[in-house]
Structure formats: C-alpha cells, structure tokens
Amino acid sequence: MDPAQDHASDDRTDVLIGGAGVAGLALAVALRQGLGAGFAVTVADPALDKTPSDPRASAIVAAAQRLFQAIGVWDAIAGEAQPILDMVVTDSRLTDAVRPTFLTFDGDAEPGQPFAHMVENGPLHAALLARARETGVGLRPAAIAEFAPASVVSPGARELSVGLAGGARLRARLLVAADGARSGIRERAGIPSRGWNYGQSAIVATVAHERDHGGRAQEHFLPAGPFAILPLKHSRSSIVWTEQAAEAERILALPERDFHGELERRFGLHLGEIEVVGPRRAYPIGLWIARAFIGERLALIGDAAHVIHPIAGQGLNMGLKDVAALAEVIVDAVRLGLDPGSLAVLERYQRWRRFDTMAMGIATDGLNRLFSNQSDVLRLVRDVGLGLVDRLPALKHLFIREAAGLVGEVPKLLRGEAL
Numbered sequence: 254m255d256p257a258q259d260h261a262s263d264d265r266t267d268v269l270i271g272g273a274g275v276a277g278l279a280l281a282v283a284l285r286q287g288l289g290a291g292f293a294v295t296v297a298d299p300a301l302d303k304t305p306s307d308p309r310a311s312a313i314v315a316a317a318q319r320l321f322q323a324i325g326v327w328d329a330i331a332g333e334a335q336p337i338l339d340m341v342v343t344d345s346r347l348t349d350a351v352r353p354t355f356l357t358f359d360g361d362a363e364p365g366q367p368f369a370h371m372v373e374n375g376p377l378h379a380a381l382l383a384r385a386r387e388t389g390v391g392l393r394p395a396a397i398a399e400f401a402p403a404s405v406v407s408p409g410a411r412e413l414s415v416g417l418a419g420g421a422r423l424r425a426r427l428l429v430a431a432d433g434a435r436s437g438i439r440e441r442a443g444i445p446s447r448g449w450n451y452g453q454s455a456i457v458a459t460v461a462h463e464r465d466h467g468g469r470a471q472e473h474f475l476p477a478g479p480f481a482i483l484p485l486k487h488s489r490s491s492i493v494w495t496e497q498a499a500e501a502e503r504i505l506a507l508p509e510r511d512f513h514g515e516l517e518r519r520f521g522l523h524l525g526e527i528e529v530v531g532p533r534r535a536y537p538i539g540l541w542i543a544r545a546f547i548g549e550r551l552a553l554i555g556d557a558a559h560v561i562h563p564i565a566g567q568g569l570n571m572g573l574k575d576v577a578a579l580a581e582v583i584v585d586a587v588r589l590g591l592d593p594g595s596l597a598v599l600e601r602y603q604r605w606r607r608f609d610t611m612a613m614g615i616a617t618d619g620l621n622r623l624f625s626n627q628s629d630v631l632r633l634v635r636d637v638g639l640g641l642v643d644r645l646p647a648l649k650h651l652f653i654r655e656a657a658g659l660v661g662e663v664p665k666l667l668r669g670e671a672l
C-alpha cells in the first residue's frame with residue numbers, strides 16, 4: 254500500500270504545505286520523520302506532475318548540509334555535491350586587463366566540514382521528492398486555490414478548509430505557504446510583502462571548461478553587479494551573472510556565438526576553453542520580506558516569506574533555516590499534546606526567524622549597493638575594506654562560520670540533530 258494512504262485521508266491532514274520546492278518538501282520530510290506515521294503531512298503543488306527544469310545550482314552551506322543529513326537526503330546528492338574549497342573576490346571594471354584579488358577565503362567552517370557545497374537544483378529536488386515518497390508524505394499535484402480561516406468556518410474551529418484547483422477540499426490544522434516569491438497563499442491571507450526590485454536580473458548558465466576549478470569559487474564584482482563562477486562536479490561551473498534587467502534580456506537573446514563572446518569577456522580563459530551546456534535563463538532580483546511570517550493557522554517559509562539578492566548565495570539557506578525552526582516548534586508542540594496551528598506555537602516560529610531574516614536582507618542589500626556601481630570613491634572604500642578583512646584571519650573565520658549558518662541560536666536540524 255502507498256504509505257501516504259494509511260494516514261492522510263482525502264479530506265483531512267495535520268499539516269498542508271502549499272509548494273513542493275526545496276523548502277516545502279524539506280519541511281514535509283522533517284515533520285514525517287520527527288512525528289511518524291500518526292501525523293499526516295500533505296504537499297500540494299501543480300508542478301508535482303511536471304518535469305522540473307531549474308538550471309540553477311545552489312551553494313548549500315554547512316548548516317543546511319547537516320539538515321539534509323538529518324532528514325536522510327544528503328547521501329543521495331553527496332556524490333554530485335562539489336565542496337567549495339576556497340573563494341576569491343575581485344573588484345574591477347570589465348575593461349581592466351588584470352583583476353586584482355582583494356579577498357580570499359579558504360579552509361573549513363569546522364574541521365572536516367567545508368563551508369559550503371555546490372549542488373544542482375534538479376538532483377536536489379529529485380532527492381527530496383523521493384524521500385518525501387519514502388516517508389509517506391501525501392502528494393497532491395494541484396495548486397492551493399483558496400482557503401477560509403478557521404474562525405470564518407466556525408468560531409473556535411481548529412482546522413482550516415482549503416480548496417485545491419480542480420475542486421477537491423482538504424481540512425488542515427496548519428497551512429504552510431511554501432509557494433515561492435509570488436506567493437498566492439500569502440496574498441490571499443492579506444499579508445503584505447515589503448521591499449523593492451533592484452532593476453537587475455541574474456543570468457544563469459552552466460559552463461564546461463577544459464581545466465578543473467580545483468573547488469574554487471570566484472566572485473568578480475563588475476560595475477553592473479557580481480559575476481560569480483561557482484564550481485560544479487565534472488569540470489563545470491555554474492554562472493550567476495548580474496546585469497541591469499534590459500541588458501540581461503539583450504544578452505540572453507543573443508545568438509549562441511555572441512553570447513559566448515560576452516561570457517568569455519567576463520569569465521576569462523584561466524580554465525581554458527569554455528562551453529555553455531544546458532539552458533540559460535534570467536531571474537529578476539529583488540528584496541522582499543513579508544510583514545508577518547504567520548497568520549491564522551498559517552506559516553510562511555522560504556521565498557514566500559523572503560526574497561533576497563543572490564549576491565551571497567543565501568536565499569535557499571535562509572528558507573532551510575525556516576524549515577528547521579518551524580519543524581522544531583511543531584514537533585515540540587505535538588509531543589506536548591499542543592495544537593500545532595495555535596498562535597502560541599506559530600509566534601515562537603516567527604520570533605525565531607524574523608530578526609535573522611531582516612539582518613540578512615539588510616546585509617545583502619548593502620553588499621549589492623556597495624558593489625553594483627561605478628563610483629571611484631566607493632570603489633576605493635570597498636577595496637580598502639576587503640583588503641583589511643583579508644589581513645585578519647580571525648575575522649575571516651568568523652565570516653565563514655556566519656555564512657555557513659553555524660552562529661547564533663541554531664535549530665536542531667541545522668546542527669545535524671534529529672528532532
């Protein structure tokens with residue numbers, strides 16, 4: 254029998270997650286693993302019966318790697334995960350003949366643990382979906398179309414009533430919005446998201462090269478924005494190339510030869526001949542943070558709660574912090590016999606995550622403003638700053654541990670502990 258069928262009847266579930274991206278699936282698996290077969294978890298997403306086609310790769314920091322280990326997903330992706338062994342930061346104009354190095358990072362976040370691994374989004378998503386099936390998560394290939402807060406259904410009701418596209422209805426004690434940056438669930442709940450678009454887009458492509466990268470990540474701060482070369486397995490790299498939105502559209506539409514020319518001007522020839530493999534795509538960039546991460550029997554996670562600039566490769570890692578914190582507060586509550594959708598439980602989640610999210614949003618915004626411009630004065634300031642940091646190994650190590658997600662009040666899953 255399908256393990257999903259023995260606990261999740263068609264019309265009732267404990268937690269309903271809208272969105273089967275990495276955040277939604279990771280939460281589903283963590284909850285099933287923590288609370289067992291008696292606790293029904295359902296994920297609804299129209300994309301569940303489509304073939305995913307995300308050309309991106311993500312820097313998965315040490316804490317997120319621990320979460321994937323704790324929920325039984327890491328072994329399936331470890332073989333294709335490329336450790337980042339060192340990182341080089343340069344700051345120059347596109348026309349400069351040489352790009353002087355201002356900052357280097359190397360070494361592990363903790364002994365034997367690289368600060369991050371590059372993992373392609375496709376295999377990561379596939380591994381999570383397989384683990385969700387294995388742990389008996391109910392999977393519904395339909396969008397969350399509408400829902401009525403419990404208090405509207407009937408005063409004192411302890412469940413929401415949720416309508417799926419296609420007409421099916423589900424009752425749930427808690428609804429989780431994991432439906433991405435343009436979250437319809439957040440909008441329907443009337444929770445505004447505050448922020449702005451940067452007018453920039455990130456062009457993403459995978460590049461194969463003659464020579465191996467040796468696990469080195471490179472971030473070149475060019476006047477239009479950062480150009481990152483992130484190492485993948487099999488002598489390939491993932492490119493995240495920031496441009497003004499209109500320029501990104503122009504570059505994306507170029508015939509293959511011209512695109513290759515533009516790419517090579519930025520990538521250089523240090524790894525030999527390069528070749529774009531697979532599709533190229535552009536993603537608009539913004540900073541958006543939801544005014545609240547919770548509502549009535551509702552919690553927001555991942556991009557539904559916050560979208561940040563990819564400059565530091567932290568967006569998904571922040572979503573995984575939401576997953577770890579929300580899974581922990583739900584599991585604690587259910588074990589104590591409490592209602593996982595109650596305001597007290599959800600407020601604990603919100604307190605845990607909102608401040609950290611604001612801090613990361615502000616940090617990535619500041620970095621982007623400092624680096625994505627042509628001012629010679631700002632250039633001098635940032636290069637002196639980078640040069641100073643480069644000479645202070647203790648400060649660099651602190652930055653590495655912070656970026657690896659190992660600092661502060663870290664939820665259990667991010668410490669690699671079972672719930």
Ligand SMILES: Cc1cc2nc3c(=O)[nH]c(=O)nc-3n(C[C@H](O)[C@H](O)[C@H](O)COP(=O)(O)OP(=O)(O)OC[C@H]3O[C@@H](n4cnc5c(N)ncnc54)[C@H](O)[C@@H]3O)c2cc1C
Pocket residue numbers: 271272273274275276277297298299300309310311312313395396397398431432433434437438455457493536554555556557563565566567568569570571572
């Ligand atoms: C160029 C670029 C590079 C990046 N690099 C990194 C990196 O290196 N490291 C990092 O940590 N982060 C990175 N990020 C950020 C990261 O990609 C996102 O934070 C992450 O993909 C968000 O995952 P999610 O699960 O929250 O949402 P999504 O992946 O957007 O998933 C949302 C899901 O919800 C579904 N959905 C939508 N509407 C509904 C509905 N009504 N009902 C049900 N389901 C619905 C969608 O079909 C989708 O499957 C990068 C982002 C960009 C743009």
